[in-house]
Amino acid sequence: MSELVIKNLHVSIEDKEILKGVDLTVKQGDIHAIMGPNGTGKSTLAYTLMGHPSYTVTSGEIWFKGKNLLELAADERSRLGLFLAFQYPVSIPGVTVANFLRSAVNSRRRVANHEDKGMPILEFRKMLKEKMELLKMDPAFAGRYLNDGFSGGEKKRAEILQMATLKPEIAILDETDSGLDIDALRIVSEGVNALSGPDMGVLVITHYQRLLNYIKPQFVHIMLGGRIVESGGPDLALQLEERGYDWVREKYEEPATA
DSSP states (O other): EEEEEEEEEEEEETTEEEEEEEEEEETTTTTTEEETTSSSHHHHHHHHHHOOOTTTTEEEEEETEEEEEEGGOOHHHHHHEEEEEOSOOOOOEEEHHHHHHHHHHHHHHHHOTTTOOOOHHHHHHHHHHHHHTTOOOOOOGGGETTTTTTHHHHHHHHHHHHHHHHHHSSEESSSTTEEETHHHHHHHHHHHHHHHTBEEOOOOOOEEEEGGGOOOSSSEEEETTTEEEEESSHHHHHHHHHHSSSSHHHHSOOOOOO
């Protein structure tokens, strides 16, 4: 069973320290949620895990499947089995969803075998149709330009379709609920639930309990000031919904001094 292990992770952006010692282990098949107010480092953690070049790891370790992720580029981390669903997916006019996904699949195959000619078109279409049916998506969606003119909900569904196609072992969802109405949130969550299970672990990053009404984590963590300060079960998210973050701030933040 694969696991993602983060040890005492410190990360800076332009010499400003954002993460100040994060420790977390996510096993394949488990669902973890990280919650916290704005500016606490949640998205910084997500981008650092995938190797975004703007984020500098100043100390700490990240291991996945026995490999040191800090030695791997973003594409190598993806091929190893990590996936990041973006909070704000980028539009790519002129490239259809189907062509984008087929290129991603074939790129992985060629890395594994330089002589691989790529997945035959008919085989790919069959696979893509199965994934779209699983996610209850209109087949016409595959012919649209990636995220070009998409609603917020459509962009997030496109991310989940990518996840279904690439079949990661650990998926990181960076505020997937951002900008979604209740109907879109439910549809996207159903897609995540259809894919999660023993073969895929999920790390959900969110501000609010509402997403966790649909995606049920076994483990909930609260991030504050660049650290994970509280961990528990689903009841911890309900406690945040009821009490907000003030009690966490009072418990862990140092009082202001004159």
